[in-house]
Amino acid sequence: MKYSFVATLFTLSVVLSAGLTVAENPKYGLSWVKDIPMPTPGFLDIFEDHLYFTSFNAEPWFLSKNGVYRMAAADYESAEPELLTDELDWPNDMTLLDKEMFGFNALAVGHGFLVPGHATGGVSIINLDDPSSKPVEISANLDNWFYHKAYPRDMDGDGDLDLVTARCRDNVIPFPWNPPNGGELVWLENPGGENNLADRWVEHEIMEGPDFLINMRDDGVTSSPFELLAPQFLTELINYVYYDSDGVVQNRTLDDQLGNAFAAEFLDVNGDGSLDILATNHLTSNGGVFAYTWDNTLSLSTAKVTKHTLATGINNVQEKGMAPGHSYPVYPRSDDTTEKPYILVDGDGAENYILLSPTDGSDFESWDYDMTVLFPTECTVGKSVSADVDGDGWSEVFIPLYEKNIVRVMKFQPWDECVEGPPLNEVSDREGDAVEEGFTAAGVA
Numbered sequence: 001m002k003y004s005f006v007a008t009l010f011t012l013s014v015v016l017s018a019g020l021t022v023a024e025n026p027k028y029g030l031s032w033v034k035d036i037p038m039p040t041p042g043f044l045d046i047f048e049d050h051l052y053f054t055s056f057n058a059e060p061w062f063l064s065k066n067g068v069y070r071m072a073a074a075d076y077e078s079a080e081p082e083l084l085t086d087e088l089d090w091p092n093d094m095t096l097l098d099k100e101m102f103g104f105n106a107l108a109v110g111h112g113f114l115v116p117g118h119a120t121g122g123v124s125i126i127n128l129d130d131p132s133s134k135p136v137e138i139s140a141n142l143d144n145w146f147y148h149k150a151y152p153r154d155m156d157g158d159g160d161l162d163l164v165t166a167r168c169r170d171n172v173i174p175f176p177w178n179p180p181n182g183g184e185l186v187w188l189e190n191p192g193g194e195n196n197l198a199d200r201w202v203e204h205e206i207m208e209g210p211d212f213l214i215n216m217r218d219d220g221v222t223s224s225p226f227e228l229l230a231p232q233f234l235t236e237l238i239n240y241v242y243y244d245s246d247g248v249v250q251n252r253t254l255d256d257q258l259g260n261a262f263a264a265e266f267l268d269v270n271g272d273g274s275l276d277i278l279a280t281n282h283l284t285s286n287g288g289v290f291a292y293t294w295d296n297t298l299s300l301s302t303a304k305v306t307k308h309t310l311a312t313g314i315n316n317v318q319e320k321g322m323a324p325g326h327s328y329p330v331y332p333r334s335d336d337t338t339e340k341p342y343i344l345v346d347g348d349g350a351e352n353y354i355l356l357s358p359t360d361g362s363d364f365e366s367w368d369y370d371m372t373v374l375f376p377t378e379c380t381v382g383k384s385v386s387a388d389v390d391g392d393g394w395s396e397v398f399i400p401l402y403e404k405n406i407v408r409v410m411k412f413q414p415w416d417e418c419v420e421g422p423p424l425n426e427v428s429d430r431e432g433d434a435v436e437e438g439f440t441a442a443g444v445a
């Protein structure tokens with residue numbers, strides 16, 4: 001194990017107006033439920049009633065155990081993840097597609113990564129109604145381009161849904177004979193008809209810049225054919241991409257001060273009913289979480305945008321790696337949305353799991369949050385996800401602990417009633433002892 005942390009919970013101090021400093025726990029914390037064994041889990045999503053997981057690793061593709069898995073979310077106590085496919089190399093994030101697109105329920109998965117041997121990726125379609133069928137890669141199989149997330153939009157107005165995605169070329173070792181690193185926003189043209197998966201789709205470039213993740217605005221108020229956020233890692237900014245009234249693509253840089261960007265999403269961060277942006281960067285030191293607000297009655301293309309820093313000081317601890325990863329708001333109690341939601345942050349290379357609780361949950365004007373490291377993970381944290389999947393009024397949280405080969409299931413509970421999970425410093429890394437021992441150490445038979 002490269003690093004070990006003191007496995008204690010701690011909270012930042014809260015300064016009271018009287019000038020006293022006391023440590024105050026958030027009202028709610030995360031209580032351990034179980035650890036689900038899964039090789040090197042990466043991205044998690046919840047679509048409808050199911051949890052979806054991707055798994056990838058740096059071994060040569062013919063040795064590696066890549067996978068896309070699914071599990072009935074409400075049955076998290078007993079269900080086992082079902083392998084949908086192990087044929088995609090380095091699957092990243094996923095999107096559930098409408099049945100009308102292919103005539104079956106389908107998942108679009110972006111795949112490939114900058115790790116040598118995995119750099120040529122694509123976008124593939126998984127048939128969820130027939131998981132025994134092989135995924136179909138529809139992207140153009142371009143050397144050294146990899147993809148993270150695709151969204152359906154009708155880009156040419158012919159009535160069928162195309163896919164919009166970002167592709168990235170980021171050679172870890174930039175030999176002079178390699179094409180330059182960079183990112184591009186592209187759309188893949190649906191050929192239409194019943195055999196629209198028979199051939200690869202033509203890939204059209206929209207603009208340069210977007211590279212890893214993108215996020216489509218989907219609140220119904222949007223320019224046509226889309227409005228999106230591109231957290232650009234390579235060019236170190238958050239870009240807002242939209243179409244003007246002449247149908248010409250335009251873009252506006254929302255923040256060029258945050259360094260390498262990781263995520264930026266359209267969300268109601270503070271639960272006041274108006275749309276905001278939640279973002280993270282991805283740095284070796286002093287990574288953070290940021291919100292951006294604007295007057296929703298105005299177009300984001302011209303409105304004044306205010307940046308709020310919700311957390312800083314999130315430090316990478318790995319030899320290779322950066323921090324933090326993805327973050328998202330969640331109501332600890334799904335049936336109580338009167339106060340502001342909490343925010344969960346994947347530490348990624350910081351090797352921890354972080355909770356931001358509103359300093360004053362009822363003050364919707366305030367952007368002050370208290371940061372609590374819930375537990376050290378002793379490994380990379382992938383993209384976690386939360387929802388009240390069993391309808392008991394408490395939100396469950398599913399956390400991919402990459403080198404531990406575990407998805408940790410937790411549930412919001414009152415802070416004082418939270419159960420601590422088995423210590424992760426006793427769970428073997430992938431590089432260490434047998435994976436099976438790791439599962440045993442984590443209390444999973």
Ligand SMILES: *[C@@H]1O[C@H](CO)[C@@H](O)[C@H](O)[C@H]1NC(C)=O
Nearest residue numbers: 206207208249250251252253
């Ligand atoms: C994006 O914005 C920059 C700066 O305004 C501009 O130079 C560039 O042409 C824009 N690209 C597109 C595709 O709109």
Ligand SMILES: [Ca+2]
Nearest residue numbers: 154156158160
């Ligand atoms: Ca179309």
Ligand SMILES: [Ca+2]
Nearest residue numbers: 160190191192
């Ligand atoms: Ca078409």
Ligand SMILES: [Ca+2]
Nearest residue numbers: 268270272274
């Ligand atoms: Ca809001």
Ligand SMILES: [Ca+2]
Nearest residue numbers: 388390392394
């Ligand atoms: Ca629940």
